[in-house]
Amino acid sequence: MIIGIDANEANQKNRVGIGQFAFNVVKNLEKIDGKNSYIVYLKEPPLSDLPKEREGWKYKIFGPGKLWTQIALPVKLFTQKEKIQLFYSPSHYAPRLSPFPTVISIMDLWHHRHPEQFDKKDLYQLIRWEKYSVEKAKKIITISEFSKSEIIKFYGVKAEKISVAYPGFDSFELNEKEDMVKKVKERFGIKKDYLLYLGTLQPKKNIEGIIQGFAQAKNTKDKLLIIAGKKGWHYERIFELVKKLKIEDKVIFPGFISEEEKPFLIAGASVFVFPSFYEGFGIPVLEAMSLKVPVVTSSEASLPEVGGKAAIYCNPYSIEEIAFAFDKALGLNKTKRNEIIALGLEQTKKFSWENCALTILKTFENI
Template sequence: MKIWIDGYEANVPQRLGSSQIGFEILKGLEQLDRKNDYTILLPSAPMNDLPNERGGWKYKVLRPKRLWTRIALPLALFTARGKPDLLFSPTHYIPRFSPVKRVVTIFDLSYLHFPEMYKKDDLFKLTNWTKYSVSNAVHIVTISNSSKQDLMKYYSVKKEKITVAYPGYDKNIFRPLKDRERILEVIEKYGIHGRYIIYIGTIQPRKNLVRLIEAFQKLEGIKLVIVGKTSGQGRQGWMFESTLKAPKKFGVEDRVIFTGFAPTEDLPYLLNGAEAFILPALYEGFGITAVEAMACGTPAIVSNVSSMPEAVGSAGLLINPQSVTQIEQAIRAISGDCKLRAKKSAESIKQAEKFSWGKMTKTVLRVFESVAGQ
């Protein structure tokens, strides 16, 4: 079977969310599958950490980069001498014209739930391209049962056309650490001293960080550390001005630390040093960062909406993301009770073990084989 994969999202630095998932799927398929023939389509030369070329695994650079989905992908498909059996897009977008079967990944439909939290151009693109992709792909991969239910509800997709493939995490990186000196060394590098709760992710309205910061008005003796990019090269958040202004608005500047971007190698130390991880988002496709935190033995406080209860199971503390009081009470409960923290830490490690990139890759490969046989 000849499989072409849109590698645009995976071929970026400082991967987050969809780009991280795309990268892990590529890495997993190269390791797992030596039977099929893969061509990875890229807008530029492959980054150094992508798998090396070999027999059955090669890269093809296409132009133009700016009109990738509209021109570069369909042009490559129509002019190919040996056409692939299918094209896989690990993003919401598939080319509108294609002589081959297309499989697409739809992460979530947050833009339908909270359109006001997206830039106009991004909202237009997501709304129109996702609708087309859902209608014209032969199969859809999504990352939670919550997203599957949304696809069935809002786009009337039959359940047989959707496969859930839960994301994983790097088990060599995210794990309990015993080197307290190294943990202190890393957290002090970011100006963190004393007890803290941590959030890791993009800084954008949907993450509900303004309410989280407001909750710290009544929390003494503990700080909030927000790890996320707001400037410089690489992927960053959007519409984050209100979040950056919130500590001053609520009078908690001394209790909120914005670290900016933190490299992956620092994250397990930041997580191991925290009393809890918090994700008070209004909507999530899955919540990889919550699983990474739990893998470190750090209890997770997450919203009781969309996919987040799926990610944390009974190990997590669930909150109503619209309630500042519930956010504050959950932080107070976990930070003020050593026994509860130890109990949730042990449960979190077990819950995280349910997820792996290997499982996700095997699920995606089964989809390819099923589609090719249709």
């Protein structure tokens, strides 16, 4: 079988969310599948960490980049000499027209739940392009049972059309851990024990709830709150809230964290906090668990699927519950802390990028 892949989401330097998913799926499909051949379609030359060309793994690079899935990609698919058996887009958008069966991936449908949080032009494109992609797809791959239920709810898709491929997470090698944690803390001016949020600054992450819970909790008086990640949208209110609560000296915003520094920043935290309103999955929860850091997360959406019995849960819509969960995590004695760390390490064994790619490959083969 010859499989085509739109790997543009994977072909970017600072990968988060769908880019992280696409990159790891592409990398692991190349690693595990020696039977099928792949043609990988890109607007720009592949970055150095994407798989190298070989027999059975070839790149096609072409433009124009603007409206690529709508114009350039369909033209290429209809005019190329190779006949592929299916075309996979590890994102919400398939080519507008395709002579071959298509498969797409959908992470979540937050834009259907809260359209007011999106730019009108972006939202219009997202929903219109997503709609035709869902309707034309032979199969839809998503990342949790929760997201599967959302796709069924909003698009009326039959359950058998949707496959769930749980994402994996990066396993970190912490060489010289203590020294590196110390260096990272010094770099960001962290001089006390801290709670850590790591992710994009955007409304669905409930960062305002984290800040309010931190301010209200009893066991945080001698702690810092680190809110790390790139600015998304509607982030201004986050900074305004810190000023309003007069806790500027207790909250640090280090911005985007490099992949080299990320594991050490997580490993140095007393608690990792991730009480999102909505997640298609929640890879940061697994990353923190793998680094032996207790996790406070949300009882909503997909997060109980991710955290299992290894997380401390709270209602993200209740500041009191968030504060209580922070206090509970910080108040664990050594035995209880070791117990929850052990549960976290066990939970992470359920997820890997290789298993994710295997599920996707089985989906391809069953079309």
